Amino acid sequence: MTISFKQIPSGLRLPGFYAELDASQANTASGTQRALIIGQITGAATLAPNVPVLSTSASEARVAGGAGSVLAAMVAAYRANDAFGEVWYLPVSDDPAAIAATGSFTFSGPSTAAGVLNLYIAGQVVAVAVTAGMSAAQLATAAIGAIGAAVDLPVTAVVDGAVAAKVNLTAKNKGAVGNDIDLRINFLGTAGGQVLPAGTGVTVAPMGGGATNPTLTTALAALGTLPFDFIVSPFTDAASIAAVSGLLSDATGRWSWQTEIFGHCFIAKRGTQGALATFGTGLNDQHLSCMGFNDSPTPNYVWAAAVAGAVAPSVRTDPATPLQTLTVAGVLAPPVQSRFLPSQRNTLLYDGISTFRTDPAGAVQIENLITTYQANAQGQADNAYLEAETMFSLMAVLRSFAGLFSSKFARVKLGTDGVRYPAGSNVVTPSTIAAEMVALYRSLEDAGLVQNSNAFAAGLSVTKNAQNAGRVDTLAPITLIGQLRTVAMQLQFKLS
Numbered sequence: 001m002t003i004s005f006k007q008i009p010s011g012l013r014l015p016g017f018y019a020e021l022d023a024s025q026a027n028t029a030s031g032t033q034r035a036l037i038i039g040q041i042t043g044a045a046t047l048a049p050n051v052p053v054l055s056t057s058a059s060e061a062r063v064a065g066g067a068g069s070v071l072a073a074m075v076a077a078y079r080a081n082d083a084f085g086e087v088w089y090l091p092v093s094d095d096p097a098a099i100a101a102t103g104s105f106t107f108s109g110p111s112t113a114a115g116v117l118n119l120y121i122a123g124q125v126v127a128v129a130v131t132a133g134m135s136a137a138q139l140a141t142a143a144i145g146a147i148g149a150a151v152d153l154p155v156t157a158v159v160d161g162a163v164a165a166k167v168n169l170t171a172k173n174k175g176a177v178g179n180d181i182d183l184r185i186n187f188l189g190t191a192g193g194q195v196l197p198a199g200t201g202v203t204v205a206p207m208g209g210g211a212t213n214p215t216l217t218t219a220l221a222a223l224g225t226l227p228f229d230f231i232v233s234p235f236t237d238a239a240s241i242a243a244v245s246g247l248l249s250d251a252t253g254r255w256s257w258q259t260e261i262f263g264h265c266f267i268a269k270r271g272t273q274g275a276l277a278t279f280g281t282g283l284n285d286q287h288l289s290c291m292g293f294n295d296s297p298t299p300n301y302v303w304a305a306a307v308a309g310a311v312a313p314s315v316r317t318d319p320a321t322p323l324q325t326l327t328v329a330g331v332l333a334p335p336v337q338s339r340f341l342p343s344q345r346n347t348l349l350y351d352g353i354s355t356f357r358t359d360p361a362g363a364v365q366i367e368n369l370i371t372t373y374q375a376n377a378q379g380q381a382d383n384a385y386l387e388a389e390t391m392f393s394l395m396a397v398l399r400s401f402a403g404l405f406s407s408k409f410a411r412v413k414l415g416t417d418g419v420r421y422p423a424g425s426n427v428v429t430p431s432t433i434a435a436e437m438v439a440l441y442r443s444l445e446d447a448g449l450v451q452n453s454n455a456f457a458a459g460l461s462v463t464k465n466a467q468n469a470g471r472v473d474t475l476a477p478i479t480l481i482g483q484l485r486t487v488a489m490q491l492q493f494k495l496s
Helices: 058-065 072-081 138-148 176-180 218-220 238-247 273-281 299-317 342-350 388-408 430-446 453-459
Strands: 035-040 087-092 104-110 113-121 124-130 155-159 168-169 183-185 199-210 228-230 266-268 288-293 355-358 365-366 461-464 473-474
Touching: 035 072, 035 299, 058 087, 072 299, 087 218, 104 138, 104 183, 113 138, 124 388, 138 155, 155 388, 168 228, 168 430, 168 461, 176 299, 176 461, 218 238, 228 299, 238 288, 238 453, 266 273, 266 299, 266 388, 288 299, 288 355, 288 473, 299 365, 365 473, 388 430, 430 461, 430 473
Parallel strands: 035 087, 035 228, 228 266, 266 288
Antiparallel strands: 104 168, 104 199, 113 124, 113 183, 155 168, 355 365, 461 473
């Protein structure tokens, strides 16, 4: 048998033992599946805008992005669900022309009994201690102190210049993202022990007026070719979504043939069923998933990061395992009366919006994480890329085949089928490549990623390209494994 060495020369006359390593049969490694969190930073941040940076912890993110920043809140929510995965920041500054969202609490009094005012800002409770006899202005002053002490809140607070009992809130980050900062009181209600102290009242003016999110073009370009499988964006405006879609495009982006580093983006959107349906049907991207919710105290950007954090560990373990029932930590479920009914959630799943359920303890669980892809290039309904698991499974399969070719066929000569080449001659033929592909497919079948290996072997085509002597063209008819989602039963019974 002739052995083709890649490094040891055939004319070597020096005595001794010489060895070279061949790792073509040894590569079982898989790449790191990183997460990327896109988020606005404050003026107190230590991060440079538009420069991707490795994150070390949620506490570090508070300093890096600025306490109360969108970025810091997103990292904390992500880490509440994925404590060990590799996470990077992509910090962005507020647009110079942006306007900050504002809202307010207006208090009434005097209080006639001691108690606690439970103010909720972006899902975080701010407890304001109340003593008997406090005036409305004193309640406002106490609220200012409690809000200021909670450094992770996404707002600043001051007493209104004209109304002493009114506390004006301003989002720390400017732009439309601040409009989703929820304000309310006593979210848990009487059952949770949250009631207004006697004699007090609070009027809430919701956050609004925020405008102009950052432009993502420069920030996304700074990513270069560094791969990120889980990308989280706080922005749901059309320009931001278009920028992310361009980043992940099949034609020119990370899913294109010349790049092949893949990735999937997570966003979240607040709204009624009708508003979410309108938003979702305006999207059509298999690389984007949007979780829809209504009336949760938690901002949409925290929802997006928390969902991505819940998904990432499962995908790293097995990209084909269904994502339903995964618990999403770090978000507050909407009140019972605001939760979507099963019929509404089913409709949303036809409108490109992912859904969740709430368990008896109030924990949020993913129900069905879908992509926003709904129609093909001809505008016809298409469910080929409906499920998010499909996209993560395709990533794994494509990377497996890429690993095969880079490990075993990186430096080989291409021969013709039918010619007998000596063993060890470093020549492969289309049939040799096909056999390796079938063997890999069977291993992927054993791993539970694909199925029908016999059909794959029968339909596989590997041929030399007629115009390029050094190229082979392959058609690989894979069948992804599915996920069990629904069990339908007709219970036929008899009476004795």
